[in-house]
Amino acid sequence: MEKIVVENFSLTYSDGAESLQNINLKINEHTITALIGPAGGGKSTFLRAMNRLNDLADVAALSGHLYINGQDVLDPKTNVIQLRRTVGIVFARPLPLPLTIYENVSFGLQAAGERRKAVLDEAVERALRQAQLWDEVYDRLGDSAFAISGGQQQRLCIARVLALQPEIILLDEPTSALDPISTAKIETSLLELKEKYTIVIAPHNIQQAARIADDVAFFLQGEVVEFAPAEKIFTTPKDRRTLDYVQGRFG
Amino acid sequence: MESKHPLEFLITWFIRLTGYSSIFFVVLILFFLVSEGLPALSEVSLDTLFSTRWYPIESYYGILPLILGSLVVTIGAMLIAVPFGIGTAVYLSEVARPMVREILKPLVEILAGLPSVMLGFLGIQVVSPFLREFLDLPTGLTAFAGSLLLGGIAIPTIVSIAEDAMNNVPQSYRQGALALGATRWQTMWGVTFPAARSGIITAIMLGLGRAIGETMTVMMVTGNAPIMPNSIRALFMPIRTMTATIASEMGEVAAGSIHYHVLFFIGIVLFLLALIVNITASWVSMRKQTHKERVLS
Numbered sequence: 001m002e003k004i005v006v007e008n009f010s011l012t013y014s015d016g017a018e019s020l021q022n023i024n025l026k027i028n029e030h031t032i033t034a035l036i037g038p039a040g041g042g043k044s045t046f047l048r049a050m051n052r053l054n055d056l057a058d059v060a061a062l063s064g065h066l067y068i069n070g071q072d073v074l075d076p077k078t079n080v081i082q083l084r085r086t087v088g089i090v091f092a093r094p095l096p097l098p099l100t101i102y103e104n105v106s107f108g109l110q111a112a113g114e115r116r117k118a119v120l121d122e123a124v125e126r127a128l129r130q131a132q133l134w135d136e137v138y139d140r141l142g143d144s145a146f147a148i149s150g151g152q153q154q155r156l157c158i159a160r161v162l163a164l165q166p167e168i169i170l171l172d173e174p175t176s177a178l179d180p181i182s183t184a185k186i187e188t189s190l191l192e193l194k195e196k197y198t199i200v201i202a203p204h205n206i207q208q209a210a211r212i213a214d215d216v217a218f219f220l221q222g223e224v225v226e227f228a229p230a231e232k233i234f235t236t237p238k239d240r241r242t243l244d245y246v247q248g249r250f251g
Numbered sequence: 252m253e254s255k256h257p258l259e260f261l262i263t264w265f266i267r268l269t270g271y272s273s274i275f276f277v278v279l280i281l282f283f284l285v286s287e288g289l290p291a292l293s294e295v296s297l298d299t300l301f302s303t304r305w306y307p308i309e310s311y312y313g314i315l316p317l318i319l320g321s322l323v324v325t326i327g328a329m330l331i332a333v334p335f336g337i338g339t340a341v342y343l344s345e346v347a348r349p350m351v352r353e354i355l356k357p358l359v360e361i362l363a364g365l366p367s368v369m370l371g372f373l374g375i376q377v378v379s380p381f382l383r384e385f386l387d388l389p390t391g392l393t394a395f396a397g398s399l400l401l402g403g404i405a406i407p408t409i410v411s412i413a414e415d416a417m418n419n420v421p422q423s424y425r426q427g428a429l430a431l432g433a434t435r436w437q438t439m440w441g442v443t444f445p446a447a448r449s450g451i452i453t454a455i456m457l458g459l460g461r462a463i464g465e466t467m468t469v470m471m472v473t474g475n476a477p478i479m480p481n482s483i484r485a486l487f488m489p490i491r492t493m494t495a496t497i498a499s500e501m502g503e504v505a506a507g508s509i510h511y512h513v514l515f516f517i518g519i520v521l522f523l524l525a526l527i528v529n530i531t532a533s534w535v536s537m538r539k540q541t542h543k544e545r546v547l548s
Contacts, residue, residue, distance in 0.1 A: 081434060088430070097427055111431060111441070
């Protein structure tokens with residue numbers, strides 16, 4: 001089933017730089033889609049457009065459609081708060097909020113108005129387990145989120161998104177600041193999470209895309225050069241530029 | 252610390268000397284204050300000192316009305332300055348568009364540098380006549396007028412420092428909170444504010460320090476009558492603060508007299524109050540931070 005449908009989507013920043021041109025994608029439910037390509041290709045911009053975080057940036061012009069569950073999120077009437085609860089995002093650097101571990105995970109639910117302690121407790125534990133962090137922090141949930149390691153902080157950031165039980169999880173190079181062991185843990189949990197969620201990730205490198213992605217979109221200078229199942233992109237891409245990129249000739 | 256190079260050695264000692272000298276001067280001031288003020292305790296009985304009548308010519312040295320006078324004016328000032336100051340800081344850092352902030356912030360900071368005698372002048376000419384007519388008082392030179400103006404003096408300090416503190420909260424915190432579906436208000440209240448807490452408390456304490464120590468303005472607008480403030484109505488009556496007493500009487504007193512010593516004793520009390528404010532400030536801003544957190548962040 002198609003979860004995200006992007007039609008002729010273009011975005012221009014107010015400094016004149018056109019960041020995305022005419023993007024067309026169809027992303028299926030319960031898959032991991034990797035957005036690959038060299039830096040500056042528009043991957044982050046595209047991810048942020050999906051939950052309207054680019055509202056905070058200087059965006060001059062938007063056109064096209066970006067349907068999530070059949071609804072165009074670019075529509076000015078979209079309830080942005082609700083959208084961000086449905087479409088969670090994890091950033092490149094682990095950025096916990098300056099609160100305790102528990103409060104970081106429960107923050108989104110509390111912002112949504114949940115007050116019942118039992119519900120919060122349960123959601124925090126479930127989210128931390130899904131992010132494979134529970135065993136490491138269950139005895140110090142009241143500690144500051146800055147007291148745990150970088151890899152743990154990043155899993156905490158995943159957990160706080162999961163606590164909201166979103167439908168889609170966006171990850172913008174979530175492992176770029178992490179060591180290989182933490183990276184492996186996060187990849188393992190992503191493979192489990194795709195049973196329940198739809199995941200769109202800008203991976204840290206091509207190998208990561210090869211390890212976890214079902215579909216791959218190759219972004220180059222604001223355009224999607226090729227969008228296909230992962231094995232096809234990595235073995236028999238249609239476009240010459242895709243082949244060059246996955247074989248490491250540039251990027 | 253063994254340095255073979257003579258210049259290195261010289262510079263190290265010079266810097267060390269400047270560092271020690273500032274401590275030395277503070278200790279010297281404290282010593283002077285204590286040595287001139289403490290004799291008051293043996294010359295005047297404690298009962299007299301903490302009585303309610305200040306009339307030095309007839310040997311009534313009760314400093315209670317002065318202490319309370321200072322407290323009333325200062326508390327009144329903070330009740331005005333804290334909400335307005337923090338509100339303005341929040342507006343500048345979270346709500347105002349960058350252009351508006353670029354214009355307003357320097358203006359507020361200029362306000363902080365306004366000489367207090369100017370505000371006192373404004374108080375005498377504008378604020379107190381207005382209060383007298385508006386509230387139908389016998390005189391407009393009251394504790395309330397002092398509070399209003401002192402509040403005005405403390406506001407720019409509070410705004411400037413609190414705004415800096417909130418501005419220094421990383422943008423990523425706000426983005427992280429917004430990305431979790433928090434509203435702007437929830438982000439501000441739940442994330443930005445706690446993150447800037449120690450800076451905001453520092454801002455309030457510096458404002459408070461500014462208000463307690465302020466002399467010229469209160470001397471001009473509070474009427475300078477050492478009346479014991481013992482009810483809410485005292486807010487709308489003339490009052491006298493510790494600072495104004497020292498400033499107005501020190502020039503006429505005979506050096507070494509009882510009166511002279513008592514004035515210095517008031518200085519000690521003022522110093523202790525300021526010390527309490529500072530200690531409370533650092534205690535509050537350090538409170539919830541564990542050692543681990545301070546090392547890691």
